[in-house]
Amino acid sequence: MTRKFFGTDGIRGRTNSDKMTASTAMCIGQAAGAHFRRGTHRNRVVIGKDTRLSGYMVESALVAGFTSVGMDVIMTGPLPTPAIAMLTHEMRADLGVMISASHNPYEDNGIKLFGPDGFKLSDEDEMAIEALMDERPQLAEPQDIGRARRIEDARGRYIHAVKQSIGPDVRFDDLKVVVDCAHGAAYQVAPSAIWELGAEVITLGVTPNGTNINDGVGSTSLDAIKAKVVESGADIGIALDGDADRLILIDEKGRTVDGDQIMALIATRMMEKGTLRGGGVVATVMSNLGLERYLAGIGLTLERTKVGDRHVLERMKQGGFNIGGEQSGHMILLDHATTGDGTVAALRVLSSLVRANRPASELLHLFDPVPQLLKNVRYDGGEPLQAQSVGKAIADGEAELAGRGRLVIRASGTEPLIRVMAEGDDAAQVERVVDSICDAVRAVA
Template sequence: MTRELFGTDGVRGTANTYPMTAEMALKIGAAVGRYFRKDSSVAHRVVIGKDTRLSGYMFESALTAGLTSTGMNVLLLGPIPTPAVGLLTTSMRADLGVMISASHNPAVDNGIKFFGPDGFKLSDEAELEIEALVQAGVEPAQSRNIGRAKRIDDGLFRYIERVKSTFPNGMRLDGIKVVIDCAHGAAYKAAPEVLWELGAEVITVGTSPNGFNINQNCGSTQPRVAAEAVVSNGADLGICLDGDADRVLLIDETGAVADGDQIMALFASRWAREGSLKGNSLVATVMSNLGLEQFLGGEGIGLERTNVGDRYVVERMRSGGFNLGGEQSGHIVMTDYATTGDGLMAALQFLAALVQSGLRASELANVFEPVPQLLKNVRFEKGQTPLDDEAVQTEILRVESVLSGRGRLLIRKSGTEPLVRVMAECEDEGLLHQSVDAIVSAIEAVL
């Protein structure tokens, strides 16, 4: 069976367009409820969180209807970061966690992510079984076994306290000025509160969600406004989260942006020196810069590469016993603290290094010199398969032969958007641009 509903991070699409319709959300809720409610003799519960998109209300109601129809008791958390759902799934002894979010996508999109009872995202095998249940249809529970739903008021407080507990005991952020950009998303309350309670002077950006402005000209995908705020306010650090706060980019005092590769390089090298980097290796994806790999090799640290998607990073971490991994885009996974990427926790670890070292952010965040890398996206329509075209495949082979021994090429379909991503790395920037542009042109010619 092929995956039709699930991408690299749950189900995602434009709201009110297949598969992100209320009707489909109800069916998915019933299917996942049946999948996890295997013993009808005991009570089963599911926690549901969401970000700040207007369509979140619709999907929250539809999922609740589907889940309760199969006998699941639903605990509604309201707007809350994705990593909080993973945390609360385990701490509240739920059988399932659900996050309604399209992460860094625009407000018109939405998505549904699932966490198992261990707080980790579901495996490909589990998602395939749930898809099969959606297609086959699910018998509802008997009338007396219908589930209940209620709102939980202290979920955000629980998460805030958990995040603060990951900061070194006795350390404070007094005298540190921080710009926090919450992308008008799920962390708009939690992130500023955590930083303020730890002693920082906090300047907020992107903390006024209205249902339509999530990720709009702000957040980790568009850090310009936050960078300007850092410089104009003389801040020590800028923190840019995405819409569901599972990824982060950092901005130093000069306004320069540090991506996930630089953050992971810093953490890996520090943890290795402290003896706390399990397996003496970092897990990252094929998208991470070659400069990261070269830096880690020089430090005697291994690099494990996976397919794109923080879920695949976590799977490799768990199978290999590693405790640090992530993506260039800013997912930083620290399994000593959380079951998924947590942008706020990662930012606190950087701030702890800032306090402990006495260095400026620009001295900490510029760990290695990246190999020139270029990424371009080509959008396609539903049903189109440009990478299967013979002319495109021929051009890819040609470019690969030109780059052989001089760089690397990576071409893939996005798992969250209808895009083909064309990425190359090469020290020769002229050849880098020629290579990417040639493949982009070949793809566009067949669309």
Template sequence: MSDGTVAPPARKLFGTDGIRGRANEWPMTAGLAMRLGQAAGCRFSRAATHRCRAVIGKDTRLSNYMLEPALTAGLVGAGMDVMLVGPMPTPAVAMLTRSLRADLGVVLSASHNGFEDNGIKLFGPDGNKLSDAEEAEIERMMADLPKLASAARLGRVQRLEDAQGRYIEAAKMTFPRGLRLDGLRIVVDCAHGAAYKVAPLVLHELGATVIGVGIAPDGTNINLGCGSTVPEFLSRQVATHGADLGIALDGDADRVVLADERGEVVDGDQILALIADSWGAAGRLAGGGVVATVMSNLGLERHLAAQGRRLVRTRVGDRYVAEAMREGGFNVGGEQSGHMILADYGTTGDGLVAALQVLAALVEAGRPASEVTRRFTPLPQVLRNVRFGGASPIGRPELDQAIRAAEARLGGAGRLLIRKSGTEPVIRVMAEGEDETLVAAIADELAALIATLSPPAPEAE
């Protein structure tokens, strides 16, 4: 099956989460960043009757020393004033964009990728990521650049010195007043990324004993052997330090993965279930359920249904989750990978704030994380990634026939999802069901077929 959604407007530069690429190679070059700044600046200031403003935040990648000034130059040339906030989590930039009444927010980050990659994410004045249509419009403007500002209307640049303090206070305000983290030992892995200062401070100020790891960025070590995509590192740290909970963020801190006191990993689906249960019991859960993507485990859906709640699925990408939340009036949504969007507190994924909600539940329950965070038993789920060359094999008759046959074998006791990655030439195969052996066999068979239908081009020697 596909993800069942309407195809977005055609875009060549923007993917599922902004523009991504290898640093200093097209499209992630200084020239592209300046051109994007010019187009986005003109797009968001063209009908304004006030002096327009943009907020730029970044993670700790070396290439941000190249991209930040280039993007700033483009925005200034479009007549926008620019506020630089330095290394800050993506959700902090979204929050500051709204708080400062800015017209545009920009984050320079490739999220969980290594330092060699980088990316540019754009937020509107409401703190939400731009829609597919808005991104397509900006691409068109980059190709046919509108008139820039006159010499007298060029923007100015300043640094917001108290940006970190503003976010720290905002994050602490999401933790229930009257509760403290006294007596809890918490490992927080900041992936040598954007939250390397703010996340340990928030936890410390709430009373926890904090063991910070991944808090020494050098420009090239972001996500290197640590962070939310390397949960085994977090598990080892929890065991080494005898911690009550481990929190792993990614490079821009918009996603989170946890480890309980035994070092066992808690993924985004379990976090969603816990927050839904906690907020539901308090009468806070809006929309009658939760929004997640097609990748979330069927066990989560069954758990919510048993509580009389529904799971609304979207295509992969946290901004699609956010859009569905706004349309349906939900206040909890996220992805299995750890993007948690809590609309009561922010407009985009915030790993630290999500972790604080889990910690609040731990404090209130007075029980260990291994008991509180295990909300359901996930069904066996197997993922396979297959690189391809040329045209995508999705839609080929041979693959369609094989998918139908596989779905028949699963019957009503499982799911099958075949989709193209939004960031690289990869077909992702996901099979899920009650019979783990059958699920693995189906995933392997489909992956092998895809590889024969459209093999990747050989790498140059």
């Protein structure tokens, strides 16, 4: 069955066009509600969102859909994606929904669904919901229509939970931390959690207005936080994305620390404490070869999956791993969260800074990444990767890098982009291979 709505991370698109309309959101609520309605208890769904203007519209449409099929709705207001996953499980809800397009601009929005265990839905559940969207909804009888209410303690619950992810003896009293929340879902909770643990907190991206999410701030726009870290003499900078499931760090010298280095640090510390499970780390095909070599050097493995934190999580559960993530900043620490949680990962790094009493520039540079280049080519339609000329360019690139590097070509699951990545010890060769493939894609795009 071909997917019409669900992509690599839920449903995402430009608001009031494509897949993200009020009518589609209501239909999703009706279909997902019908699929997860079970037992004789009052079924309930937890709905959270980021700070996009369109969140009001999508939230209202989802509420209409869920209540129309007999599900009660609990609304939290703006909260990080991992907070909704946590609350879904803790409140014994039958389903959780996060309204967010993550790092995308405000014009886009998305819908992420979580099962009653707090984990993202399986392919089978998503396909079942899509099938129900094509059917006439089974509406509840008038006396069985669901109720909707907002809760006021959701932020406090989440702040308490993330603070419990580090040892009770750890305080950040001597740290100065810049926290950039991208004008997004964590604009209240992330600075509060870090401040309550004793740090001096300098904030960026904490004044959302509905249209400024990810605009010049956050994990995909690092110039502002780099400047603020250096200017203020901070020990470290924490950059989250719009829904706060992603983390990029800035060391005290203003240099970027990506997800690969963060995973290397956390895995090393867990191995030293004897809490690492699975014998290594799960990451995607995009993680740098330098990470793989570093982990091998300390006796750990790097398991690679397709791009997408859901694929990482599936492999973690299969292999008994408790740490995984993506170079782009998704950090999944299964001992503390059921999905990527930028704030939890940040607290683990801050804890390591305190215990090691070393600067971030030393602690967070455990390996030298090999030259890696990623370029995106936008296309208007069709399937550029199926073109014979593109296939030949890819084959030529693989032959040139054979034994000396890696090549990863894929279509984005959220945007009309072909992503071309190569890495190897020879930077000039890597750039030549990437440019050749990009040129071939542009010629047919």
